[in-house]
Amino acid sequence: MKDFSDAAFSPEVIALMTQALDAAVSALPEPVSSTHVNLLAQAVLRAAKAGERDVAALQRLALLELQLMPRM
Known part of the structure; x- marks a missing residue:
């Protein structure tokens, strides 16, 4: 995972990020790899660090970024 040591979030924002990540993972077809979950x-961390606080937007951004990643 990238270094996010300079990021700090309130418990409320962490709860929003958790909801967004759970929703994004749920939107993927099974089986979901740990690599996809990490990505x-x-x-979600990048978007939240940039100031995004809407759960649906965090989810969409994460899924879009995953879709744009080059295939390995």
Whole structure:
């Protein structure tokens, strides 16, 4: 996972980020790999660090970023 050591979030924002990550993971077809979960989590962290607080927007941004990632 990328370094997010300089990021700090309130408990309320962490709850929003958790909801967004759970929703994003749930939107993926099974089986969901740990790599995909990590990539979604990083995207949620980046968006929240940039100031996004809407759960649906955090979810959409994470899924969009995952979709745009080059295939390995």
